[in-house]
Amino acid sequence: MALLQITEPGESTAPHEHRLAVGIDLGTTNSLVASVRSGSAETLPDVDGHHLLPSVVRYISDNDVLVGAEAAAAASIDPLNTIVSVKRLMGRGLSDIKSLGTSLPYDFAEGHSSMPLIKTVSGAHSPVAVSSEILTSLRVRAEKTLGGELAGAVITVPAYFDDAQRQATKDAAKLAGINVFRLLNEPTAAAVAYGLDSGSEGVVVIFDLGGGTFDVSVLRLNKGVFEVLATAGDSALGGDDMDHAIAKWIMSEANISTDASHATLRQLMQHARQAKETLTEQSSVAIQLNINDEHSWHGSLSREKMNELIMPLIKQTLRPCRQALRDAGVSKDDLENVVMVGGSTRIPLVREQVAEFFNCEPLVDIDPDKVVAIGAAIQADVLAGNKPDDEMLLLDVIPLSLGLETMGGLVEKIIPRNTTIPIARAQEFTTYKDGQTAMAIHVVQGEREVVEDNRSLARFELRGIPPMVAGSARIQVTFQVDADGLLNVTALEKNSGVETHIEVKPSYGLSEAEIEKMLRSSFDNAEHDMKLRQLREQQVEADREIAALESALADDAATLLNEAELSRITAVLSILKAERDSDDAEHIKQCIKNVEDVCAFYVERRMNKNIKQVMAGHNVEEFKASS
Amino acid sequence: MQNYFSFFELPAKFDIDLPDLIKRYREIQRVVHPDKFASSPERERLQAVQYAAQVNDAFDILKSPLSRAIHLLRLNGVETEKNATISDPVFLMQQMEMRELLEVAATKQDALTAIEEAIDDIEGRYRDLLGEIKDMFSEASPDYHKINDNILKLQFFDRLKNEAEALLVKIENS
Numbered sequence: 001m002a003l004l005q006i007t008e009p010g011e012s013t014a015p016h017e018h019r020l021a022v023g024i025d026l027g028t029t030n031s032l033v034a035s036v037r038s039g040s041a042e043t044l045p046d047v048d049g050h051h052l053l054p055s056v057v058r059y060i061s062d063n064d065v066l067v068g069a070e071a072a073a074a075a076s077i078d079p080l081n082t083i084v085s086v087k088r089l090m091g092r093g094l095s096d097i098k099s100l101g102t103s104l105p106y107d108f109a110e111g112h113s114s115m116p117l118i119k120t121v122s123g124a125h126s127p128v129a130v131s132s133e134i135l136t137s138l139r140v141r142a143e144k145t146l147g148g149e150l151a152g153a154v155i156t157v158p159a160y161f162d163d164a165q166r167q168a169t170k171d172a173a174k175l176a177g178i179n180v181f182r183l184l185n186e187p188t189a190a191a192v193a194y195g196l197d198s199g200s201e202g203v204v205v206i207f208d209l210g211g212g213t214f215d216v217s218v219l220r221l222n223k224g225v226f227e228v229l230a231t232a233g234d235s236a237l238g239g240d241d242m243d244h245a246i247a248k249w250i251m252s253e254a255n256i257s258t259d260a261s262h263a264t265l266r267q268l269m270q271h272a273r274q275a276k277e278t279l280t281e282q283s284s285v286a287i288q289l290n291i292n293d294e295h296s297w298h299g300s301l302s303r304e305k306m307n308e309l310i311m312p313l314i315k316q317t318l319r320p321c322r323q324a325l326r327d328a329g330v331s332k333d334d335l336e337n338v339v340m341v342g343g344s345t346r347i348p349l350v351r352e353q354v355a356e357f358f359n360c361e362p363l364v365d366i367d368p369d370k371v372v373a374i375g376a377a378i379q380a381d382v383l384a385g386n387k388p389d390d391e392m393l394l395l396d397v398i399p400l401s402l403g404l405e406t407m408g409g410l411v412e413k414i415i416p417r418n419t420t421i422p423i424a425r426a427q428e429f430t431t432y433k434d435g436q437t438a439m440a441i442h443v444v445q446g447e448r449e450v451v452e453d454n455r456s457l458a459r460f461e462l463r464g465i466p467p468m469v470a471g472s473a474r475i476q477v478t479f480q481v482d483a484d485g486l487l488n489v490t491a492l493e494k495n496s497g498v499e500t501h502i503e504v505k506p507s508y509g510l511s512e513a514e515i516e517k518m519l520r521s522s523f524d525n526a527e528h529d530m531k532l533r534q535l536r537e538q539q540v541e542a543d544r545e546i547a548a549l550e551s552a553l554a555d556d557a558a559t560l561l562n563e564a565e566l567s568r569i570t571a572v573l574s575i576l577k578a579e580r581d582s583d584d585a586e587h588i589k590q591c592i593k594n595v596e597d598v599c600a601f602y603v604e605r606r607m608n609k610n611i612k613q614v615m616a617g618h619n620v621e622e623f624k625a626s627s
Numbered sequence: 628m629q630n631y632f633s634f635f636e637l638p639a640k641f642d643i644d645l646p647d648l649i650k651r652y653r654e655i656q657r658v659v660h661p662d663k664f665a666s667s668p669e670r671e672r673l674q675a676v677q678y679a680a681q682v683n684d685a686f687d688i689l690k691s692p693l694s695r696a697i698h699l700l701r702l703n704g705v706e707t708e709k710n711a712t713i714s715d716p717v718f719l720m721q722q723m724e725m726r727e728l729l730e731v732a733a734t735k736q737d738a739l740t741a742i743e744e745a746i747d748d749i750e751g752r753y754r755d756l757l758g759e760i761k762d763m764f765s766e767a768s769p770d771y772h773k774i775n776d777n778i779l780k781l782q783f784f785d786r787l788k789n790e791a792e793a794l795l796v797k798i799e800n801s
Contacts, residue, residue, distance in 0.1 A: 181665045182662065182665060379662075382662070384666060420683045420686075422676045423684065480677075483662065541669065544666065544667060596670045603670060604674065607659060607678055611658055611659065612636075615654070
């Protein structure tokens with residue numbers, strides 16, 4: 001019999017191996033990467049000591065790409081090739097962008113599945129590809145600073161991001177070669193950083209106003225449990241819109257026509273942003289325009305005037321605040337604190353309005369730029385397995401209701417907003433024609449009654465329904481939202497037990513095939529690198545499988561398995577261990593699948609045992625002591 | 628059929644200790660939540676999502692008195708229809724009156740306060756009815772059909788409250 005490595009339950013087979021994990025804040029205006037080092041979470045600077053990476057990507061003619069400050073410097077001289085605020089384009093279709101209001105200079109082309117492509121000198125790029133450049137830059141920075149390959153990352157997204165926007169973020173990470181442990185909602189990340197720092201308990205509001213998105217979340221903090229009670233927001237509202245309002249004012253004062261060149265518009269936005277930031281400290285600011293020798297103007301903007309211009313936007317943030325409080329079932333008096341997150345919360349008027357609305361002075365002494373990345377880094381450290389005894393529990397929610405299109409263009413809600421995730425709901429359908437073997441389901445996100453007023457998520461085509469008389473098929477469709485907030489659909493015909501095949505057609509996103517294609521084309525030596533990548537992926541998964549299984553067996557093989565079961569498991573395990581070093585990815589994959597199939601019952605048995613143990617008032621510590 | 632009480636190893640009664648339920652819920656989540664399996668093989672990750680989803684569902688159903696009552700009834704063989712009409716004439720009168728009150732409140736000068744008062748009233752009646760249901764469940768031989776009648780009334784109050792809140796939102800945002 002093979003000798004099993006006996007390890008302590010809960011620890012990996014290499015107990016002293018610290019895995020490199022980071023938290024990434026992929027922001028509209030700035031991005032950051034952070035990691036837990038020597039017990040504390042900190043943001044990682046670049047070689048020049050800058051922590052913030054401007055979320056700007058510039059494509060240069062010789063197939064080269066610039067990311068960050070260097071790219072930002074060229075924003076006004078090369079507007080068509082310098083992409084700013086790409087986050088606003090993630091998970092969006094061409095028609096969304098046209099109605100976004102803020103004038104975007106880019107030259108768009110229609111890609112697959114209505115995803116817009118930005119035409120640049122080096123070709124047409126999807127927002128996913130542009131974002132992946134920013135992520136790659138951060139990954140490289142982290143690996144250099146931490147001295148090794150990353151085990152994985154937690155990437156934050158606005159809580160109000162819908163399925164398409166989340167999936168786009170995950171796709172961008174895949175292209176950047178990052179293993180995503182989890183997508184984490186920005187307000188929740190901020191709550192983690194704030195909660196662990198302050199040791200605070202009770203109900204807290206996170207008011208997160210960034211460059212392009214707004215989230216407000218109500219959370220309950222209690223002994224390491226971060227429970228989101230409700231979340232609301234606007235995924236197209238932020239500092240950029242304030243810059244736009246100020247820019248428009250400058251244009252009217254300076255008599256610049258609205259069909260000015262893109263370069264001019266960019267420069268105006270930069271002046272507007274500069275003025276806005278200066279007015280945080282000063283009560284008035286001088287503006288000197290000298291654009292392309294065409295428009296020469298100087299004037300001054302007072303804080304009062306700016307407040308007048310941006311007040312409508314700030315008022316727009318209060319509606320979601322009201323809704324979140326109501327959905328959470330809490331009143332303003334129940335609140336422990338209101339925490340300000342995101343660069344735009346530096347603006348004095350924002351703070352005043354928030355204080356007035358919540359009847360409470362908001363907390364402003366945590367760095368609003370870094371807090372999200374810090375929170376993500378803390379979670380990444382836990383998810384990487386560096387803290388096996390950590391008691392932190394994040395219970396997040398789905399921000400928008402999920403519904404199905406029904407007869408007459410109406411929506412039937414299957415999962416209401418603010419339901420704790422993961423969650424699964426099943427719905428039964430039947431066929432309407434004799435012998436019907438396929439069926440389409442349209443899933444939408446939003447709160448409205450009519451399909452058109454909601455956001456289309458995807459169309460799911462079920463195929464392979466066994467032919468039957470119309471109305472007799474019982475197709476159970478399960479809608480499952482995972483911890484990332486992403487929807488997964490499975491279907492089963494109950495009479496026959498046949499699992500129908502589902503083809504997903506995302507309404508605003510890339511299909512699996514498209515992503516693979518992009519991955520392939522990003523490698524110089526496509527064929528070879530692709531194979532190498534696949535081999536590595538399988539080896540990593542094999543290692544995970546081996547480590548998990550050995551740890552489990554050491555824990556409870558004696559109590560949960562009989563002789564026959566144990567010998568079947570150790571047999572497939574031995575094979576996997578032997579084959580792990582093979583250079584055939586497919587072969588390793590097959591060995592992994594064999595182990596999974598054989599051990600499926602064991603995984604379930606263990607899960608049930610652990611639940612029962614905890615319910616009976618025991619915990620793993622007690623069990624350890626007694627064994 | 629799933630017995631959500633046994634999931635948390637609790638007896639199937641209407642009157643539960645809510646803090647105890649919350650404690651059990653969190654303890655199970657600490658074991659099954661997908662975050663605990665972020666570095667584990669895919670099989671375990673998928674299983675965790677399934678389990679966590681089940682726990683969330685069970686907790687959702689048991690923590691709210693209305694859905695808990697409906698679940699208890701189901702365990703005892705009585706199915707509650709979602710939008711069943713109530714035959715009790717006295718209650719029907721009451722329904723109409725409350726609807727009218729709401730419509731009037733919406734037209735008042737201080738509509739927000741009037742509607743909030745209407746909501747307070749609905750919540751008061753809801754609580755009273757819940758108290759009745761609790762007593763009915765604790766009888767030696769509960770009359771599940773009578774309890775079901777009360778649940779239909781509770782559902783009506785719920786719907787009315789949602790309408791009132793929607794009205795509030797409309798006025799606040801106009």
